Amino acid sequence: MNPENKPEASLSPDAGPATLTADWNEHEHASDQVQIEAQKLVDLVGSTELAKNAIDVVGQSQIASPGVNGALASPTSVKRNDPFLKALEDVETSLETPVMSGELISWVTTVTRTWERLGVLMRDDLQREHAALYATIAREDPELSSRVEKLRKTDEQLAIFDFGNVQSSLTQLFDRAESVEQDESKASLLRADAVKLALAFVIGVRTQETAIATWFGEAFNRDSGFGD
DSSP states (O other): OOTTOOOOOOOOTTOOHHHHHHHHHTOTTSOHHHHHHHHHHHHHHSSHHHHHHHHHHHHHHHHHSBOGGGOBOOOOSOOOOHHHHHHHHHHHHHHHSOOOTTOHHHHHHHHHHHHHHHHHHIIIIIHHHHHHHHHHHHHHOGGGHHHHHHHHHHHHIIIIIIHHHHHHHHHHHHHHHHHTTTOGGGGHHHHHHHHHHHHHHHHHHHHHHHHHHHHHHHHHHHHTTOOO
């Protein structure tokens, strides 16, 4: 029960800083320091939605990592994005599937379909998750801001340039496969190039995910005095 019969305040994803501050003031349990830190997080990421995403990531990690005697440990691990990882595996599987005689067009179509699915998840779910993780790293350890910026640039390189290069290569391969349908060997070099580019992209993405998880944990370890 609210002793003053005040309506419970709620935070909408579109609330601005002024609205957010007003909502905080409705909660008597929110200390001035909590409000200040929360506002810093909103200012850092640029919107209340991304701030909430960052808090969700931390909360999920705390739940998954209970400490001694049931106490919650520092959120030093990153919750994996299962749909994205599954899409990444699907891409690998399609790339490594042998091409049967007369099935090159079908093979390219399957690879392209899995590639487009990966792109959707990368632009939407993964981008939001990375933004939340970067905000948390920068908040927990401001000295890692330059590292966060490098991670952001790598995201951009992978999502825009590298992904686009593979997509263009697959499009060229499909066009060639249609034009030389009776002699698929003429498209073998293009296929080899497309596979090489795509697998290099997969490795790059996995390396990036490992780097993000490493620096996320480092932000909390350094803050706790366990880092170098």
